Amino acid sequence: MNNPQAAETLRQIFMRAVDSARPGPVIPPALPDKPRGRCVVIGAGKASAAMAAAVDAAWPDVDLSGVVVTRYGHAVPAGRIRILEAAHPVADAMSETAALQIVESLHGLTSDDLVLALISGGGSALMALPLPGLTLGDKQAIARALLHSGASISEMNLVRRHLSAVKGGRLAAMAHPARVVSLIISDVPGDNPADVASGPTVADGSQPADALRVLERYGIAVPEAVRQVLNVGDRAGSERHSLPLSEATFPGSPASSSVEATRSYSQVDDRRGEARLRDNSPTICEVRLVATPAMALNAAADAARQLGLTPLILGDAIEGESREAAIVMAGIAKSVKQYGQPVSGPAVLLSGGETTVTVTSGRAGKGGRNTEFLLSLACALKGESGIWAIAGDTDGIDGTEDAAGAIISPDTLARGRACGLNAADYLDAHNSYSYFHATGDLLITGPTLTNVNDIRVILIA
Missing domain, CATH: 3.40.50.10180 (Glycerate kinase, MOFRL-like N-terminal domain)
Incomplete structure (x- = not known):
């Protein structure tokens, strides 16, 4: 599966979750x-x-x-x-x-x-x-x-x-x-x-x-x-x-x-x-x-099955720091890819809930909990092949910016470096929106006129 195919698959699954709550x-x-x-x-x-x-x-x-x-x-x-x-x-x-x-x-x-x-x-x-x-x-x-x-x-x-x-x-x-x-x-x-x-x-x-x-x-x-x-x-x-x-x-x-x-x-x-x-x-x-988020995740799981993927719902009420939750999910995704546990690929890991971003410095940039999650996920995966992800707020607005979230691929960090970006620095500055804006990976849906919180989909080919 190449990047455009994976990105389209992720968008379809995410939008099925959104559509189920309209x-x-x-x-x-x-x-x-x-x-x-x-x-x-x-x-x-x-x-x-x-x-x-x-x-x-x-x-x-x-x-x-x-x-x-x-x-x-x-x-x-x-x-x-x-x-x-x-x-x-x-x-x-x-x-x-x-x-x-x-x-x-x-x-x-x-x-x-x-x-x-x-x-x-x-x-x-x-x-x-x-x-x-x-x-x-x-x-x-x-x-x-x-x-x-x-x-x-x-x-x-x-x-x-x-x-x-x-x-x-x-x-x-x-x-x-x-x-x-x-x-x-x-x-x-x-x-x-x-x-x-x-x-x-x-x-x-x-x-x-x-x-x-x-x-x-x-x-x-x-x-x-x-x-x-x-x-x-x-x-x-x-x-x-x-x-x-x-x-x-x-x-x-x-x-x-x-x-x-x-x-x-x-x-x-x-x-x-x-x-x-x-x-x-x-x-x-x-x-x-x-x-509810659980209903939306079930709709996303149905969409995944129709696309030939095995869905695993990790939970509809995930909380905690966005960057820390991403590290945990990166570990699960690697286990799926390397060992077929806890689910065999091709598969998607689905989760909902609302993580948080604690701003610890006075130089916080543009970002939301979903783009911060994804930038941390990309850093944790370190370009691991065969893993893509999407995360977005189902209302179409991640925090205060104009994007619902973003999409990452195995070459996200490499493309960032080609743009002169250091992902770790952007993550520490809570400037994830700016990073994905530069790499062209923002998820723009506009207002969806519903809101069942965040939907995260990690695709393991």
Whole structure:
């Protein structure tokens, strides 16, 4: 197999994973029964606009309205549902405006109404409303520090929940007494609904002190206002789902029992991608996972088989430092090539999840976790013949650049040297995007309008 053939094979497998999670096909089968009253659609995330368009098309006969917010450049027309755009990965003023408009859309609901919450990755930044006592600037400072700290997505979203007036189930509380159904495209390892977009309709049992410990663990400077909010919440002994500050901010918010209902959900049924509440709360809150990393990896595995390759899924929730994860996977790929273990070639090693990049120097260049993974993988493989790889974020944007990721081949390092590049230096400077831009190996998809986290495919011929 030559480089062009291998690259095309990798692209086909990667795009099959992306296509399996597109909102158009996955949203209609997951819709609940139509309401007796009206349906208000709310949502936040990189896939939310496409999800809203699918709802609008599927329910032409329902009294439908609503507001969702997506990333700049990810908007699509959604008929009766208003689409807003805001910044990612750090919130901007439009993130706050969007949150307020979404809250406003929930006023005056009745028990005959349905609130359809369309939640996907990126919603934490796109819908940002600080708790009383905090400013958007406070949240932005914390977000920037967390992004460079090496904290996992679960840890970052834990902090975000405790600084937000709409996360951690608070948004569901505001919909009382309407029925709430959340359709979620998961981008988090483990598919915990409370972690996707920091769980605006799903509360968790964490405490403010837990968020403070995350900030201290990574040596993040805590603004005094943030420390006061977290300390006050902890001293009050208020659980996340009790929402005292949220109710004070938005008069008329419901009793906390409606959000209490969002805490208990069953394990995901892989066949239906659905999780339902198990209690008897008067407010019905359902969580339905319509697309997940595991589903995308299964689609990639099917594509590999159709291409005559044996797939091995290493896991859908891989975390840790990008460069370290790459070294581990390089060792597995070499074992497949040399010994046919743990799978015989020709084969592909598939994995999902979200690795992290800890920026340890002040001269960090351009890059994302997927391009950093690939540059580290290339360095570890040292030009090993017969091994290629692709890694990319399924939303089409790896970090803050315009590429989803990149592709490496056995001659990646040699071609870099021909361009005057030292791969190890670029890796140490977290400048992987620039390296692959110079070698012409970036994976450019544009916004895919979905997000089931990263997909990595290593091909061993």
